[in-house]
Amino acid sequence: MTSVLTVRGVVKSYGPTPALRGVTLDVTEGEIVAVTGPSGCGKSTLLHCASGILRPDAGEVVYRGTRVDTLSETRRSRLRRTEFGVLFQFGHLVAELSAIENVALPLLLAGTGRREARTAALSWLDRLGVADLADVLPGEMSGGQQQRCALARALVTEPRVLFADEPTGALDTLSGEQVLGYLTRLARTQRTTVVLVTHDARVAGYADREVVLRDGEVDESGLGLARVPATDAGRGER
Amino acid sequence: MSTGHILLGLLAAGPVHGYELKRAYDQRLPHAKPLAFGQVYATLSRLERDGLVAFAGQDRDGGPDRTSFRLTDRGRAALDAWLGEVEPPAPHVTSVLLAKVVIALLAAGVDRARNYLVAQQRAHSARLRELTTIKTDPGATLGDVIAADYAIAHLDADLRWLRTTVDRVVDLHREVRS
Numbered sequence: 001m002t003s004v005l006t007v008r009g010v011v012k013s014y015g016p017t018p019a020l021r022g023v024t025l026d027v028t029e030g031e032i033v034a035v036t037g038p039s040g041c042g043k044s045t046l047l048h049c050a051s052g053i054l055r056p057d058a059g060e061v062v063y064r065g066t067r068v069d070t071l072s073e074t075r076r077s078r079l080r081r082t083e084f085g086v087l088f089q090f091g092h093l094v095a096e097l098s099a100i101e102n103v104a105l106p107l108l109l110a111g112t113g114r115r116e117a118r119t120a121a122l123s124w125l126d127r128l129g130v131a132d133l134a135d136v137l138p139g140e141m142s143g144g145q146q147q148r149c150a151l152a153r154a155l156v157t158e159p160r161v162l163f164a165d166e167p168t169g170a171l172d173t174l175s176g177e178q179v180l181g182y183l184t185r186l187a188r189t190q191r192t193t194v195v196l197v198t199h200d201a202r203v204a205g206y207a208d209r210e211v212v213l214r215d216g217e218v219d220e221s222g223l224g225l226a227r228v229p230a231t232d233a234g235r236g237e238r
Numbered sequence: 239m240s241t242g243h244i245l246l247g248l249l250a251a252g253p254v255h256g257y258e259l260k261r262a263y264d265q266r267l268p269h270a271k272p273l274a275f276g277q278v279y280a281t282l283s284r285l286e287r288d289g290l291v292a293f294a295g296q297d298r299d300g301g302p303d304r305t306s307f308r309l310t311d312r313g314r315a316a317l318d319a320w321l322g323e324v325e326p327p328a329p330h331v332t333s334v335l336l337a338k339v340v341i342a343l344l345a346a347g348v349d350r351a352r353n354y355l356v357a358q359q360r361a362h363s364a365r366l367r368e369l370t371t372i373k374t375d376p377g378a379t380l381g382d383v384i385a386a387d388y389a390i391a392h393l394d395a396d397l398r399w400l401r402t403t404v405d406r407v408v409d410l411h412r413e414v415r416s
Binding site for chain 1 (some may be wrong): 391
């Protein structure tokens, strides 16, 4: 299996508060990895560091042999526009732009011509079943429709790695399943790697593998275990 | 779950014999607890004795004699009553998971209870993943999907309980040993 993305010993703090305390994660091509754990465990910070949105305080992020964490902001932005796609819980569509304009935006920023960008955007909206909303503003769509447009926007550059942060957190069950079903098919058919952050075991069920974080560290048991004080653990044994 | 009421429901469309009933059960409830042929015939005998189904004919079709049954008016009324009856939410906590955690803490201590919770979470997560694969298979029927949904929802509830209990196991140990 070819390793696509490696996070090695990544440390990240917000002021005095540590969010990641030396996280290591290796993701192979076409793999769907779910990063799970309780609120505040650092899973979104890990996704932001792995996708180049945040620069770690220590450790390294390597994408296909290239150190991402040492790249300039400009080069990390370019990487996010070409190789990576990012999908957030609430879509983060630009409110003033129609669906097709939102989806075409990453291509326009990357220098693609307007007509070509709109054609590609419409094609992705069509694949996600929302082509009829091409000229509709986000505020006039349901949460599920907005998230499908956001997914189209994340995929329009045909990224090799898709990062998704609680992608179904704001959706009803059936809309969430449609989005997850699409992500799964994408990974299987296009060999797109998916890194999925979720607190929901049902969403993690779509992944090939689950990595559990707790207090900014990978929980090696993989199950989000509480730390048991030695004195208590030992007491009561017979 | 009442096997008798399910067979009454499968007979509602018209007379069928035991073999066809078994096939209809397997087709309509593919992920339910398997129903043996012997159980189908035993249940039909009981339903006939109670006047809920009646003899509808016999055919051979190249093999042994096959007896068809039809729903009686009394059987239809029993089916209607069952369909209209709300199942009571379980009045007691009967989970073996809960019992095992408490007994492990009483008999063997925190580590043993914790190890059990870890192993159980692993088994639940693996099963949840299997069911997700089943329901997302392009060939899955809607019956497969809703059966998997039901099982996944219950596994998810168990998993949330298992995770919370891991966090509470030390306090729980103090309580059960005090």
